[in-house]
Amino acid sequence: MSSTASEGAAGLGRALAAIPSPQINAIPIGPLQIHFYALCILAGVVVAVVWSERRWAAMGGEKGTIMDMAVWAVILGLIGGRLYHVISDAQLYFGEGREPIRALYVWEGGLGIWGAVPLGAVGVWLVARKRGLSMSKLSFAIAPTIPLAQALGRWGNYFNQELFGAPTDLPWAVEITPYPEGHLRPGMEFGVTTYHPTFLYESLWCLLLAVLLAWAGRRFEGSLQGGRLFALYVMGYCAGRFWIEYLRVDPANDFLGMRLNNWTSIVVFLGALAYFVWAGRRIDSFSTAVVPYGHDAGTQVFGATAGSEVPDDSTVYSAVDSEETGSGTQNGSSEEAGTEYHPSPERSSTEGSTANDAGDTGTDSGAKPE
Numbered sequence: 001m002s003s004t005a006s007e008g009a010a011g012l013g014r015a016l017a018a019i020p021s022p023q024i025n026a027i028p029i030g031p032l033q034i035h036f037y038a039l040c041i042l043a044g045v046v047v048a049v050v051w052s053e054r055r056w057a058a059m060g061g062e063k064g065t066i067m068d069m070a071v072w073a074v075i076l077g078l079i080g081g082r083l084y085h086v087i088s089d090a091q092l093y094f095g096e097g098r099e100p101i102r103a104l105y106v107w108e109g110g111l112g113i114w115g116a117v118p119l120g121a122v123g124v125w126l127v128a129r130k131r132g133l134s135m136s137k138l139s140f141a142i143a144p145t146i147p148l149a150q151a152l153g154r155w156g157n158y159f160n161q162e163l164f165g166a167p168t169d170l171p172w173a174v175e176i177t178p179y180p181e182g183h184l185r186p187g188m189e190f191g192v193t194t195y196h197p198t199f200l201y202e203s204l205w206c207l208l209l210a211v212l213l214a215w216a217g218r219r220f221e222g223s224l225q226g227g228r229l230f231a232l233y234v235m236g237y238c239a240g241r242f243w244i245e246y247l248r249v250d251p252a253n254d255f256l257g258m259r260l261n262n263w264t265s266i267v268v269f270l271g272a273l274a275y276f277v278w279a280g281r282r283i284d285s286f287s288t289a290v291v292p293y294g295h296d297a298g299t300q301v302f303g304a305t306a307g308s309e310v311p312d313d314s315t316v317y318s319a320v321d322s323e324e325t326g327s328g329t330q331n332g333s334s335e336e337a338g339t340e341y342h343p344s345p346e347r348s349s350t351e352g353s354t355a356n357d358a359g360d361t362g363t364d365s366g367a368k369p370e
Contacts, residue, residue: 018194019174025159026107035107037156044149045074051148055141061290065133066141072123080119084112088253088260108160113150113237114264131292139230144213147233151206157199161185165196165247172197187249196247205240209233226279226286234272238265 026033052066086093086103089110093103102108124142128135157163161176164187173194178184187195213236217229224232242265252259279286
């Protein structure tokens with residue numbers, strides 16, 4: 001009896017320490033249901049856009065650029081994330097007795113990051129290409145903000161009581177309850193109520209990754225251009241997702257003894273590593289444009305001055321249309337009509353001898369992003 005009482009007290013203590021399961025996952029507003037899952041994703045998007053805007057402005061970019069890109073990135077990202085989920089878990093929607101229409105019910109959960117990020121990047125690329133902006137610079141500004149968005153978005157799984165891990169009696173276990181109808185949720189075991197909170201593990205991993213990427217971007221700015229900081233994000237996320245995936249017990253397709261997402265983590269990690277090495281050999285060949293076509297005074301070049309003037313690293317010659325400036329805009333000893341001399345803002349160490357983004361906007365292009 002003493003042993004039984006002791007085990008009962010220990011079980012009660014674990015239950016009190018466990019993360020309680022949410023009682024609701026949506027807020028009813030008339031005929032509508034505002035799901036917490038969607039609110040978590042929305043919160044992540046908003047935070048990522050705001051932080052990316054600040055980083056982009058610190059790099060000399062125009063405010064509002066990230067917001068414009070976010071519209072396309074979010075739309076395409078949601079489509080890509082849902083497509084990956086539906087394709088990789090097709091049996092949930094197209095198997096015997098299933099309802100294919102539920103593949104469109106995004107609010108019920110089910111977005112694959114493996115489809116969301118690449119298709120979202122396509123949205124960014126489309127806008128960047130149209131405006132003549134550097135994808136290298138954009139990826140540098142955005143890289144730390146994506147894992148922060150993921151850290152917030154993962155809490156949507158908590159409200160849906162989904163994608164939890166194996167049973168555990170650890171103090172930080174999450175309590176999972178059956179569906180209101182009484183049947184068990186996918187991955188639950190009869191009589192077991194506490195499981196590994198894999199949503200929390202991934203949220204904390206992504207939060208740590210965001211901090212490390214922001215630090216690395218400031219500390220090693222010169223060597224992490226050309227999309228290399230973004231490649232670090234991809235590798236860091238894949239490493240965390242690999243071990244977290246092993247803890248999950250929700251139904252998934254297996255290949256050669258591993259879950260599909262484990263294989264995806266390996267393949268994507270190797271791809272990001274290959275790109276990281278490749279980009280490191282040609283950093284100076286990437287565009288550094290942070291101002292859209294037609295929004296600057298002209299193409300800035302570094303070179304010798306006219307006459308006896310001695311050039312240095314802080315001198316920029318901004319070639320402007322002579323019809324707009326006329327000979328009256330010549331400054332200093334410059335002899336060529338339409339050439340305007342002015343000192344350059346402090347340049348980033350990564351811009352070498354061609355600082356396309358150290359422009360007439362007056363913005364310090366060498367400022368470190370937050």
